[in-house]
Amino acid sequence: MKIAALFSGGKDSTYALYWALKNGFEVKYLVSMESESDESYMYHVPNIHLTELLAEAIGIPLVKARTSGEKEREVEDLKEVLSKLDVEGVVAGALASRYQKERIDRIARELGIESFAPMWMVDPEEYMRNLVGEGFEVIIVGVSAFGLDESWLGRKIDEKTIDDLKRLNERYGVHIGGEGGEFETLVLDAPFFKKRLVVDEAEKVWEPMMGSGKLVVKKAHLEAKE
Template identity: 55%
Template sequence: MNVAVLFSGGKDSTMAVYAALDAKEDVKYLLSMKSKNDESYMFHVPNIHITDLLSQALDIPLMSVETDGVKEEELKDLRKAFIDLKNLGVEAIYTGALYSVYQKSRIERLGEEVGLKIISPYWHVDELEYMRKIVSLGFKIIICGVAAWGLDESWLGRVIDDETIDELVKLNEKYYVDIAFEGGEAETLAVDGPIFKKRVEILKYKKEWHLDSGVYIIEDAILEDKEL
């Protein structure tokens, strides 16, 4: 089946690409919604500009759509993108939705209106098993935004590994931090993994911290060949 993946570059949308490829789908496009609103209800914002580079790293064409990110209005931009994809022969959209009913229900409604099947392969997954799977598959995921008790500036730029997950389990017990960040506790970015044809090498970045939250912004990055 010809599919596209709603793609932000974060761990969940990258895992959606993995799931589509693993299911032997023909992934025709990555769809990235570039919101001008840092507080978008629907779309991931930190380092969304890197999706162009990630598209090259994955060797999958990118459809990039700008949106003002106004609540509910941004859905009109997504609907138009869905129509464009359908006109290009896409039959289904994969998403990385885990538990957000707000996002999933709206995407499914648009899909039904346009005539596209919506597939969310990790919906209601066991979060701890899911995070362990990401690591065991060999994905390199960095944390590029934090906004929760227990997640201080030292977490920015940190690679998610088994030790990181162990710490998140403890933070979940102490502060109720969601292990997979479904409560908006953190944002992530995938820079390498088994489906990457090339890896992303970050050359320059900056950290911005304000009160109890912060972001890790990539200012320069290149693609590097992967070791065989």
């Protein structure tokens, strides 16, 4: 089956793509929506500009489109992009957001294609440990939850990080997979990448009044894998 993979460069969309490739789907396109709004209901925002490099690292053509980020209008923007692609399905990295999954499912129905969300309602701790165990190299590039401070920006997701997230979940209710917007991620390497992403220059932007911040990657390059 020919499909498009919604792709932001974050862990969830990258793992969904990994699942599709492992299960024999022909992934024809990566689709990235670049939102003009930091408060997008649908799309990952931090470092979306890196999807071009990541698509090159993966070796699948990227289709990129801009959206104002206006609620509901941004859903129609995605539908317009998908309607022009020769695919029979779409895969997304939704974990627990009914808002996102219901709208992607609706778009698929209206276009007459299938919708796949392989990690939907999985156990978040199990998912995160699988991510690490299968060789994904992931860093945190955005935080917006009590218990997550500036020191988390740029932190690699490993077993220790997951243990700390588990404690924050027990204490403050932070979603271990970050599905509630608690944190955002960037994948530097994965088992199916042909090259890995290397961050050359990045800036931490912290808003103390909001208790949130992001790691903005200003310069990066691809590096051959051994």
